[in-house]
Amino acid sequence: MTFASVSAVTVMLLVVGAFLMLILNINHFADELEADVEIRVFVDREAEASDQDDLGDDISSLTAVEAVDYIPREEGLDTFIDGMGDEAEYFENLREENPLNDVFVVQASEPQQTEQVAEEIDRMDMVDNTEYGQQVFEQLFAATDFVRVVGLILILGLLFTAVFLIANTIKLTIIARKKEIQIMKLVGATNAFIRWPFFIEGLLLGVLGSLLPIVLLTYGYQRFYDAVSGAAQLEFFTFLPPESLLWQTALLLVSVGAVVGVWGSLMSVRKFLKT
């Protein structure tokens, strides 16, 4: 029974820890991506300087817009050619007939507003086209929500199982010590005094159950991180470095373990202390 309840805590915390790492990493991706979620507004090549000014003003006046940056096509080309490094010289002749548009780089106040802002700008005069990382973004939000919901349901289910098993383990100890408790009450022990050892037992079971998950997840994540950072990482999917993640996770797991243990113990002691 003791083994069963400790392993229930272990399994529960393994899942909690794994999901926590997943969610923290997804949030991290989202943060990184957020900087990338800018709308590029390609200005019609026919537009006069005054049209461009008007367009710039119109965009800035949208309430959901945080920042607007103007990149004239010459500057865009410079950046492009510089970015080519060694091969830059092959592109030098583009300067004779610059194929690029002037561009407004627009940042929405909230990432979620990006789509709506892009649509509004698209309807304005002198706009050739708008572009933003639409799909990646929508998928990411959907994935985050999905992981959160599944994780939450799974964790809640396991949490109650663990609490229940701990409560049962402690009930056995209580039954074994029933006579002792009865005598304690007869000689005037307070409920708090009687509860104390069971409180400690629950706490120990919970904390004991958190040790293995912490070791496994720490080791596992370290290995995983080393593997992916050794290989070339995907362009914007960088993972959180272990140091920043593992302390949080370990702390959370110990606390959740302790709470579950104490909760289970209080649950089973409560019934026995009613006179």
Add this chain to the structure above:
Amino acid sequence: MIQMHDVWKMYPNGVSAVNGISIHIKQGEFVYIVGASGAGKSTFIKMIYREEQPTQGDIMVGNWNLATMKESQIPLLRRSIGVVFQDFKLLPSMTVFENIAFAMEVLEAGKSTIRRSVMDVLDIVRLKNKARFLPHELSGGEQQRVSIARAIVNNPSVVICDEPTGNLDPETSWEIMHLLEEINDRGTTILMATHNKDIVNTMRKRVIAIDNGRISRDDVRGGYRYES
């Protein structure tokens, strides 16, 4: 010290164990509770230390009104009452010393206070030389003396005994009775439910006879007879 006014007790299963009892027991009294099996003696006793609550009526113990006291005050009430049972209720894994000390530890008394008090009561029950024994190494009479020592170690104003000699031979029973009388002489109220005719008739004290949950007789120096 102990007062009851028109106290009734019906158990959840419908058994009516106490049917309108009123009594007054003064500090320092020695009282026998007699009556046939099932008459309601144990129920009467349990209501005094609030193991059971009356369905109706008022009980005062010392300054406690048991009807209005808070759940959290029950431990305080119990500390002013020592209890002794037929089956001793000692913890088998603890020595004599530890069994008695246990009753003081729950009050969170200091180590040296505990040591002193335990040795004092072991002296009273004449078991100082067996402090390190385990209960199963003692005779029935000795075990009962340990449980009496535990009952008085916190200096309660009343000691309640439910058939304390029920498991003991006549000679040992008398040892226990002399011990209880000694404790009573120090001013502690003693309340004792018993079936022991000899004792009640020889060591004459106040006798309250209970019949069918009612007091059928209350004599200052009565005999064992409880039939009405």
